[in-house]
Amino acid sequence: MAVFNPGKKTGEERRNGAESSLSLIAQGMTVIGDMVCEGDLRVEGRIVGNLVCKSKLVVGTEGLVEGNVDATNATIEGKVQGTVVVRALLQLHETGKIMGDIVAEKMVVQAGAIFTGTCKMGKEGQDKLRSTTVPDLLSKLKKTTPAAEADKIVPRLVSEPVVA
Secondary structure: OOOOOOOOOOHHHHHHHHOOOEEEEOOOOEEEOOEEEOOEEEEOOEEEOOEEEEEEEEEOOOOEEEOOEEEEEEEEOOEEEOOEEEEEEEEEOOOOEEEOOEEEEEEEEOOOOEEEOOEEOHHHHHHHHHHOOHHHHHHHHHHHOOHHHHHHHHHHHHHOOOOO
């Protein structure tokens, strides 16, 4: 514990997992492939692939996820194209768009948000959440990756010159 600020954690306590980590996919960045994130994740760029976030996921207003999502909590301000599974609270903001099915324990939808697909909550949602485990999702990730999209992007990324 820090001497001058008893509420603040020391660097060692943070490294030992005493504090959740935050990862960022920045605007202008594209990640191709499936991801598993233990801590919080903020997406301001683009992910082409499936995502498992064992903590809180925020897809910012410019963020785009093209693949299935499984998160403990999620706030969607940008766009997700794929199935969204949220084990606690899903917040779909007025700028948010989900083009796919939703399974959530709880959900808040602001006016102006767009959602195209089916939604399971309550008993149906709880049954689906219990029957879908992270190991199941991880084994399915390889089968459901939008590889065709990745095949289109990778040659373009490799052939484009890097401008500093």
